[in-house]
Amino acid sequence: MTNIAIKATNLNLKYKFIRNMNMKHEIVRTIFGKQQESRKKEVWAIKDLSFSIEGGQTVGIIGSNGSGKTTLLKTIAGIFKPDSGTIETSTNSISLLTLGAGFQAELSGHENIYINGLLLGLSKKDIDERIDSIIEFSELGDFIYNPLKTYSSGMKSRLAFSIASQVEPDVLLIDEVLGVGDQAFKEKSYNRMKELINGDRTVILVSHSLGVVENMCDKVLWIEKGKFVQYGDTKEVVPKYREYMKKK
């Protein structure tokens, strides 16, 4: 794979779940003798998707609600295994930047930095080295020693972003994490994201904010209902997507 960081070939992924039959369904079935619908359902979230992403590029994934963007990101991260097709990656250093995984309400912000940091793939030593800058970035001051349950949701988001943005893998996957906290913190986190994106790192960014995609991404992958629509330069793909959304 010459300078190809991620190559997806004929990816397919389905969710399987059991439909909940509640009391209302049961009564309707008893009175009207309706045949019981199958309780097992399947949703194909990704259908026959193929694409390649060059190393060092920042690529946005766009598409309507439910088009499969988050599922695709989790598949690239290795959290989901495709039902068929393959994902090849040129590095093992891939992280999905998620906010607040494993946060514990009873523990202090300080203790949560360790739990969340370890879950994001940092070592204890990495966290020891970064803890001062995490606390400083979060602007929580002495609040960092209070239990998380006493934080406002904005404070929790700020702490979560401050930890997550310390992870610096070769391939960074980002799912709509920009824009947490108040206006000043939003700007700060946007700038931090820009720092993470600059340089040699390959970044894949899922966002509904076309402004952010236009600002940050070299290329864009557009998917609808799990299927490939277009992959190309941001300047070409985003206007077509805007037109499509207007007509929808």
Ligand SMILES: Nc1ncnc2c1ncn2[C@@H]1O[C@H](COP(=O)(O)OP(=O)(O)OP(=O)(O)O)[C@@H](O)[C@H]1O
């Ligand atoms: N845990 C799940 N169980 C069953 N179906 C799911 C599950 N998660 C997602 N889906 C379905 O898979 C499809 C793709 O969902 P996904 O969350 O990947 O889309 P998305 O493009 O990220 O959506 P959004 O823009 O609304 O965040 C949708 O039809 C959704 O209903």
